[in-house]
Amino acid sequence: MKRIVLLGALTTGFVFGGCASNPVPPAKVTDTQASISAAEAVGATSNPRAALHMKLAKEQLAQGEQLLRDGDDDEARLVLERARIDAELAMALTREEQAQHQARASMEKVRQVGR
Amino acid sequence: MNQLNLRKFAVPSLLGALVALGCASTNPSPQLVDARRAYDQARMSEASKLVPARVYTAKQALDKAEKAHKDDAGSFEEKSLAYIAERQAQLAVSYAGIAKAERDMKTAQATYDQRQQQALHQAQTTAARAQNQLASQSSELEKERTAHAAAERRAAAAMASLSELAKVKEESRGTVMTLDGSVLFVTGKSELLPIAREKLDQVANALKEMGSGESVLIEGHTDAQGADSANLALSQARADAVREYLISRGVPQDKVRSIGRGEQQPVASNDSPEGRANNRRVEIVIQNAQQAAASSTSPRR
Numbered sequence: 118m119k120r121i122v123l124l125g126a127l128t129t130g131f132v133f134g135g136c137a138s139n140p141v142p143p144a145k146v147t148d149t150q151a152s153i154s155a156a157e158a159v160g161a162t163s164n165p166r167a168a169l170h171m172k173l174a175k176e177q178l179a180q181g182e183q184l185l186r187d188g189d190d191d192e193a194r195l196v197l198e199r200a201r202i203d204a205e206l207a208m209a210l211t212r213e214e215q216a217q218h219q220a221r222a223s224m225e226k227v228r229q230v231g232r
Numbered sequence: 233m234n235q236l237n238l239r240k241f242a243v244p245s246l247l248g249a250l251v252a253l254g255c256a257s258t259n260p261s262p263q264l265v266d267a268r269r270a271y272d273q274a275r276m277s278e279a280s281k282l283v284p285a286r287v288y289t290a291k292q293a294l295d296k297a298e299k300a301h302k303d304d305a306g307s308f309e310e311k312s313l314a315y316i317a318e319r320q321a322q323l324a325v326s327y328a329g330i331a332k333a334e335r336d337m338k339t340a341q342a343t344y345d346q347r348q349q350q351a352l353h354q355a356q357t358t359a360a361r362a363q364n365q366l367a368s369q370s371s372e373l374e375k376e377r378t379a380h381a382a383a384e385r386r387a388a389a390a391m392a393s394l395s396e397l398a399k400v401k402e403e404s405r406g407t408v409m410t411l412d413g414s415v416l417f418v419t420g421k422s423e424l425l426p427i428a429r430e431k432l433d434q435v436a437n438a439l440k441e442m443g444s445g446e447s448v449l450i451e452g453h454t455d456a457q458g459a460d461s462a463n464l465a466l467s468q469a470r471a472d473a474v475r476e477y478l479i480s481r482g483v484p485q486d487k488v489r490s491i492g493r494g495e496q497q498p499v500a501s502n503d504s505p506e507g508r509a510n511n512r513r514v515e516i517v518i519q520n521a522q523q524a525a526a527s528s529t530s531p532r533r
Contacts, residue, residue, distance in 0.1 A: 198312070205319075224340045230347045
């Protein structure tokens, strides 16, 4: 029975309704923390577009951890995934701006060399 | 492609419409509305071309949210999955931005490298050309210098050989070479002796080495015996004979003038035979332009 439920969770992605007993693996928390750290490492906290998502990621990580302590695993799983995707988006937005900055610098360098 | 996009777009819309029809009381959550809009933006942006896998991931995330909405409209799961789907769509757009910026950077870098290469090549070509030019100029200069030195050596040698032939003196009117009249002519005549021709051949060779600014004045002189007018005529005839001979040996005609001075410019006393012998003479004066001008304006006596 448990096997079938697990299979169902894998295919649809997330458990809902009557399968509240499905536990959240500890890796879910560490994955989220790792995503936040990685985003911080590229400077997401100081990037205007990324900062909001960093804030949301941290808030929801704390919220997810609290839900886990409360034993509300289904909601914790969703909240942790929301935190993780916010961290990933923060990192992408930061890298995007950095790449655009570098591209502009390269094009400026070409312009200065002239023709 | 267009048709595919249309279908992609139609599926969630249709699904939404069906859901709306099925349970008219349950509208999609604001999160789902945002997710649909974000996905449509991603789908219609460059992301479809640059990062299609990311757009597909966003599509799958939206499908999950739509399913959650259908199964349990207004649930926390629907809202959370929609929240995630919206961010997946934004991620696709952002990754497309990264890909585009990286592509631009690579293109710019390649252009930069190419131009640097061209500039370097051009500089090398210019330098090589300048080097060649310099080399050919200096070799030209070297040739000229060598030729000039050779000409000077020949002129000096010619002058040296002249000084062996006759008395050579530097005077204000030029370099004066004095030839003994008795060596050149029979007494009272103006025909050159064979020995004179030999000597004059060497004089001619030396004169041919003259610089372009120099010219020759040939002066005939006699002693004081006999009539003035006869002496003047004889000295002129003798100077002319020497001039004609030098020209016949290749000395440029316009470089040689001749003049008879008669007995007017003795170099010794006419009272003794030795003095008279010294006065019977032909002087070959090698002059530069200034000296030539001075002598041609000086009055004949």
